[in-house]
Amino acid sequence: MKRRLWNADSLFDLSSTGVVTRRQLREAGVSDAAIDGRCAAGGPWQRLLPGVVLLRNGHPSTLERSAAALAYGGPNSMITGCVGLDSFGYGTNGSAGEVHLLLPAEMRRASVSFVRAERTWRLPKPITKGSIRVAPLVRSLVDATRAAKSEARCVALLTEVFQRGGVTIDQVAIELAEGPRRYSALTRRVLRELRDNAHSVAELEDQRLYRTSGLPAMTHNCDIYARSGEFIANTDGWIDSVALAREVDSVTHHLSPADYQRTQARRNRMQAHGLIVVSHSPQDIRDRPTQVLDDLRMNYQHALARPRPDVVMVPRESTG
Structure with missing residues (x-):
């Protein structure tokens, strides 16, 4: 039998979150067969996304899901939307839903599992929150409102950030003007009402x-x-x-x-x-x-x- 050349504990040095790519594991000497075996049902690892492995079993945390999304998206990707807002300290309950991932327009990555992948020519400079790359607050906010399922949800997202001084109405208006009109009709309408000085649902x-x-x-x-x-x-x-x-x-x-x-x-x-x-x-x-x-x-x-x-x-x- 071929002797194993890697140590399971040492693999945690590859990532502070315990999330690693299949490529990293191969480079550390882990064979494809070993990866597949340890990610099988009942194994000590799990496959979170294509080519992305969590070095433990059990339900992944928001941080682990975010790290997995970034590993899937590559070094120029970043998180936006509700999970992005959560990283700035706004209680959006983003951990309960999808991870919205921004990607360079030329990159080919499909939405999969808990990741909603969006390719864009307007990729902002990311902000690092711990080990996670996120879009700036105004972009995360606008992307969160574009995904809102109701007017009340959209207003609540906007007013929390406005009331706490995170961004201004004008900054959101500029982001909306520069971004795509798709899925933004509700946000634009709510923002018009907020400009008329209504500051809460x-x-x-x-x-x-x-x-x-x-x-x-x-x-x-x-x-x-x-x-x-x-x-x-x-x-x-x-x-x-x-x-x-x-x-x-x-x-x-x-x-x-x-x-x-x-x-x-x-x-x-x-x-x-x-x-x-x-x-x-x-x-x-x-x-x-x-x-x-x-x-x-x-x-x-x-x-x-x-x-x-x-x-x-x-x-x-x-x-x-």
Whole structure:
């Protein structure tokens, strides 16, 4: 019998993730027969992708799947989309789905297993996150939204990155303008709505619901000042004729409980200046729209019946 010239433990030196290519194994002295045998059912290794092996069995982690995708795609490939966003610290749950891989346009690699391979002439300079190459944040974000299955998902992806200051609306607009139009219609439409100052899924839903109320037009995302010039607050919506403020409440739509507490302090200040504030949670807006409309109409009548406080509304500029 031919003596084995390689040591299984030493193979882990080939990769920090335990993901190696078949070529690497051959160069380390592992025969094709040994590779196939160890990757067989019940063996200690597993074949993740064509020509790519994980040096352990069991369910591969997100890191191992990402490393396998890059090994499959070659040295000029990079990860984008939701898994790319995850690497920047955005909780997209990208680990539960496919790994979106960008490849040079001239490279021939098919989508396979958990990898969605996309060839592009617009291959950006990658950013290294640990041992993983990823597309820049704005490209990862736009590619994630292009794959979104619903408007709510698309808005949630965009607003999380916008609210945390990762990229601006203008940067996303430029990326969309320079990229392919295919699969981008939803992202373009949502971005137009966000340019109109709707910064969350809940606010978009609330604005659409309000348009069915029969009440006067509402200005969205504006600043309120006392006549003296003292700043009172910014508000999600405003009916200027009666000084009624509209608020959409949710801890999940702020970045921390401290943000939520600041929202409550702001609301107290608004009420101290005589503003009528109507607030609902995203769940109310989604699940109890009739009750929300009734509350808005009732509070509008209350606001109409009292003297309007001496305050001034200033629309806010679109950010980005």
